[in-house]
Amino acid sequence: MSRGSFRRLIGLIRLYALLISAAVRAKMQYKFDFVTSTLLESLMGAYDYMVALAALWRFHTVAGWNIYEVGLLYSVSKIGWGLYRTFLEEVDRFEGYIVRGDYDSILVRPYPSLFVLASRNFALERLSFVIQGAAVMVISLKGLLASGVLSLASVFHLLLAIVWTTLLFSAVGIATSAAAFVIVRIEELQVFTQNATSTASLYPLEIYPAWLRNMLLYVIPLGVGNYIPVRYLLGKGGTWLNLAVPAVVALLSIMLAVWLWRLGETRYHSTGS
Amino acid sequence: MxxxxxxxxxxxxxxxxxxxxxxxxxxxxxxxxxxxxxxxxxxxxxxxxxxxxxxxxxxxxxxxxxxxxxxxxxxxxxxxxxxxxxxxxxxxxxxxxxxxxxxxxxxxxxxxxxxxxxxxxxxxxxxxxxxxxxxxxxxxxxxxxxxxxxxxxxxxxxxxxxxxxxxxxxxxxxxxxxxxxxxxxxxxxxxxxxxxxxxxxxxxxxxxxxxxxxxxxxxxxxxxxxxxxxxxxxxxxxxxxxxxxxxxxxxxEVHLPTVLEVKYYGLPEGLGAGSFIGPGGEVSAAPPRDAWQIASVNADSRSVRVLFDRSQTPAPAVIAAMQALGEIRDVSLEEPAIDDIIRRILEAK
CATH class of the missing domain: 3.40.50.300 (P-loop containing nucleotide triphosphate hydrolases)
Known part of the structure; x- marks a missing residue:
C-alpha cells in the first residue's frame, strides 16, 4: 500500500468514526425509543433460541448434531447477522431512501455511496443479536472444549467464520437493497433473501430438503459462512478447504454485491420535489 | 485562448x-x-x-x-x-x-x-x-x-x-x-x-x-x-x-404591453374598456394605426388604464394623448409582470 492510499484509508476511518459518533449522539436524543427497541429485540431473540432449545431437549440431537454443536452454528450465524445489522442498518432500510428520494444527498458527497450510507447509522440496538449469539457461543464452547471436540486453534477459525458470515450477510443485504433502485419496494424480497435464509442458516443443513440446502450453499450462500467451516471443525466431514472456501465465497459475494449496487445506482430515479 | x-x-x-x-x-x-x-x-x-x-x-x-x-x-x-x-x-x-x-x-x-x-x-x-x-x-x-x-x-x-x-x-x-x-x-x-x-x-x-x-x-x-x-x-x-x-x-421577445394608469380630476366622457386612443387624444372603437387600447375605466377613482408597447412608443407620447382628454391628477406605469411573460412564452411554445 502506498503512503498516499494509506493516509487516505486513515482519513476514511477517522471520518467514519466522526460520522457514526454523530449518528449515535443523534439517536440518544430519543433514549426511550432506543431502550425499548433494544429490549424488544433481545426478548424476541431470546424467544427464538428458547424454541430451538426446546426442540433440542426433546430430541437431544438434530441430524446428528448435539445441542452444543447446533449452538455453535447458531451463534456464528447470529453474530454475523447482528454485525451486519449494526454496521449496515441503513443498507437494510434502504427502501425508505428510495421512496423518499433521500439517496440524493448521499450522492453529492465525495465518497463511495455505500460508505456514506453506512456511516449514517451505527445500530447499537442490533448489537443485541451479537450479545445473544456470543452468549450461546460461550456456552457451546465450554461444553465442546471440555469434551475435547474442539481445540483452541478451532476457536480462532470460528472467529474467522464470523467474519465471513458477516461479509456474506452484508453481500446478500447489499444485493437485495440494490434491487430497490429498480423495483423500489423490497420488503418482500428481503423476507425471502434475508429473513428466511438467515433463520434457516441457524441450524444444520442436513435437516433441510436438498433444494433448500443447495440454495443456502450455492444461491444465497449463507450456509457457506457457518455450516461449511463449523462442520469441519467439529469433525463431521470435509477438509481444510472447508476453512478456505468461505473466505473466497465471502469476498467474491461482496464484490458481486457492490457491482450490483453500482449498476443499480445508474438506474436511480430520485423523486420529484 | x-x-x-x-x-x-x-x-x-x-x-x-x-x-x-x-x-x-x-x-x-x-x-x-x-x-x-x-x-x-x-x-x-x-x-x-x-x-x-x-x-x-x-x-x-x-x-x-x-x-x-x-x-x-x-x-x-x-x-x-x-x-x-x-x-x-x-x-x-x-x-x-x-x-x-x-x-x-x-x-x-x-x-x-x-x-x-x-x-x-x-x-x-x-x-x-x-x-x-x-x-x-x-x-x-x-x-x-x-x-x-x-x-x-x-x-x-x-x-x-x-x-x-x-x-x-x-x-x-x-x-x-x-x-x-x-x-x-x-x-x-x-x-x-x-x-x-x-x-x-x-x-x-x-x-x-x-x-x-x-x-x-x-x-x-x-x-x-x-x-x-x-x-x-x-x-x-x-x-x-x-x-x-x-x-x-x-x-x-414576448412583447407584453406596459400599462399606463392615468387618474383624472374629472373622468373624460366617452371612454370605455376596449376603445382606442390615438396620439392626439382621439377616441375610436376600431383599432386605427398608432393607437393604444384602453384596458379599463374606473369611475370611482376616475382612472383609466391604457396598454402600449414600450419598444414602439415612449411613455410621454401616451401621456400627452391622455392629457388631451382631460386634466391629469396622477400617472403610474406598470411593466409587464415577469410571471405574465413567462406564462405567455409557456403558452406559445
Missing part, C-alpha cells in the same frame, strides 16, 4: 432522461413479480436539452412543476444518469467522476435537508469540514465570514430540527459553501420563506456571485428571485428548453 467544453462551468449537449417506470404489481410477492416483469412505461423527463454556462454566470432555471428542472440539476450533480447526451461540469463527468466533482460543487435542495437533523447546527459544519478536508484555519474563517453574511452564529448551538425555516436555509447555504465550491446548484432555495428571509437570501446569493468566483444555477418558482439575481434565464417546459437568454431580451 480557445475555450472548450472543459473550460465551461457546465457543458450539456442533447441531454435526455427517460424513465422506464415498471408497472407495479400488487398482491402476493408483488415486489418480486415487478422485478421479473418486463412491463414498462416510458416517461421523457428531459428531452434533448443543450446549453453552456460560463464560469461566473448566475443562471435562473425555471419552468412549471414537472418540467424537468430538478431532473436536469440532478444529472448535472451526478445524482441521475442521463439516458443519452453529454454533460461536463467544471470539466468533469458528473457520472464517471462523481466523487471528484462533489468536491467542486455545492448543492442546496430547498425541500430536503443536508444537515444532521437532531444535532446542534455547529455539528453539521464540523462534520462537513472534516468530510471535505477543510483546514482548521479555513474553517475558522468560514464560521466568521458566514456569521457576518448570514448570521449563522446566532443558532450554532440549536439543533437543526428546532431552527426556523429561514435559519435552516441559511445554514443549508453555508453548509453548501463550506468547501469553497466553484459551482453552486440551488434547487428552490427560497421556497416557503417569508419576505424578509427571501430578501436576505437573495442579498446573500448576489454577494456570493459578486466576485464571479462562484457560478450559480438557480431553479425557482419565485420569479422575483430571477428578476433580482439572474442575468440569464433558461425556461424549460415538458422536458425541453424553450428559451435561453437575458431577461431583457425575453421581455422584448
Amino acid at each position: 480557445t475555450t472548450g467544453p472543459k473550460d465551461l462551468a457546465v457543458y450539456a449537449r442533447n441531454l435526455c432522461k427517460a424513465y422506464f417506470v415498471p408497472v407495479l404489481k400488487s398482491g402476493f410477492l408483488g415486489g418480486v413479480r415487478t422485478l421479473l416483469s418486463q412491463e414498462k412505461r416510458r416517461v421523457d423527463a428531459v428531452n434533448d436539452v443543450s446549453f453552456d454556462i460560463r464560469p461566473g454566470e448566475f443562471v435562473g432555471y425555471i419552468g412549471p412543476n414537472g418540467a424537468g428542472k430538478s431532473t436536469t440539476v440532478k444529472m448535472l450533480t451526478g445524482i441521475l444518469h442521463p439516458t443519452s447526451g453529454e454533460v461536463l461540469v467544471d470539466g468533469l463527468s458528473p457520472q464517471r467522476q462523481r466523487q471528484d466533482l462533489a468536491r467542486r460543487i455545492g448543492v442546496v435542495f430547498g425541500q430536503r435537508t443536508q444537515l444532521w437533523w437532531d444535532l446542534p447546527t455547529i455539528d453539521s459544519f464540523d462534520i462537513l469540514s472534516a468530510m471535505y478536508d477543510v483546514s482548521a484555519s479555513q474553517y475558522r474563517s468560514f464560521l466568521k465570514k458566514f456569521d457576518d453574511l448570514l448570521g449563522i452564529g446566532e443558532f450554532l448551538d440549536t439543533p437543526v430540527r428546532r431552527l426556523s425555516l429561514g435559519q435552516r436555509m441559511r445554514a443549508e447555504l453555508a453548509a453548501a459553501l463550506i468547501h469553497r465550491p466553484s459551482i453552486l446548484f440551488l434547487d428552490e432555495p427560497t421556497i416557503g420563506l417569508d419576505v424578509v428571509a427571501k430578501r436576505r437570501m437573495r442579498e446573500f446569493l448576489a454577494a456570493v456571485n459578486a466576485s464571479r468566483e462562484v457560478t450559480v444555477l438557480l431553479t425557482t418558482h419565485d420569479l422575483k428571485d430571477i428578476e433580482e439575481l439572474c442575468r440569464r434565464v433558461m425556461i424549460v417546459n415538458h422536458g425541453s428548453l424553450i428559451y435561453d437568454g437575458t431577461l431583457e431580451s425575453l421581455r422584448r
